[in-house]
Amino acid sequence: MWIDPTTPYNRAQELRQQRKFVEAEIVCRQILDRVRNEHTTNATPLLARSLCDLARVLGEQKKHEESVQLLRESLDVLERCQPSIPVFRERVLVELNGLMTLMGNNPQKVAGDFQALQGLAKLASAEAQRQACFENLSQINDAKAQWALENRREDNAIPTPKELWGLSGYVRGGEPKCPTGGMYIIGPVKASARCSVHGSKD
DSSP, rough: OEEEETSSHHHHHHHTTTTTTHHHHHHHHHHHHHHHOOOOOOOHHHHHHHHHHHHHHHHHTTOOHHHHHHHHHHHHHHHHOOSOOHHHHHHHHHHHHHHHHHHHTTTTOHHHHHHHHHHHHHHHHHHHHHHHHHHHHHHHHHHHHHHHHHHOOTTTTOOHHHHHHHHEEEEEEEESSOOOOOOEOOOOTTOOEEOOOOOOOO
């Protein structure tokens, strides 16, 4: 696939595909510096992406210690982004898992760094599970609204699970499941559905 080299992000990706990791690192550092200078707030998705991109290039060069630090900062930025950006969290989690594999197989690994990375990956995994649960809750809320509209039900009416995700239900794929085993409380149409573990999305 042809990539426009005039865009800095695309240029960095092109260099990575060519395995020119040193040149890609230079471009990624330039992007990160520009993003830091151009934005007055330190909690933007663009900053999180720039941090993650540089971390990936450093990881490909086995510069694991600095890569972990940048991924940690990227997760911190994402935590402060409003609204939250789950897709970036998943991307950082993938990178964390890749680094854990590399560091875990390295006989010269620094135990403290590896333990910190494991803890960070655990936190990122928990956040990914929470976001997946919230997506399920959104599906339930949408299904309730559609159920009420089609059946002319009042706002205080409560649909049954069978009505929402039965054979002729409104949720595709059957009953949604919380990744951590929480129970979903459907509630009335006017209220948001809740999870016994993660609470409500609102």
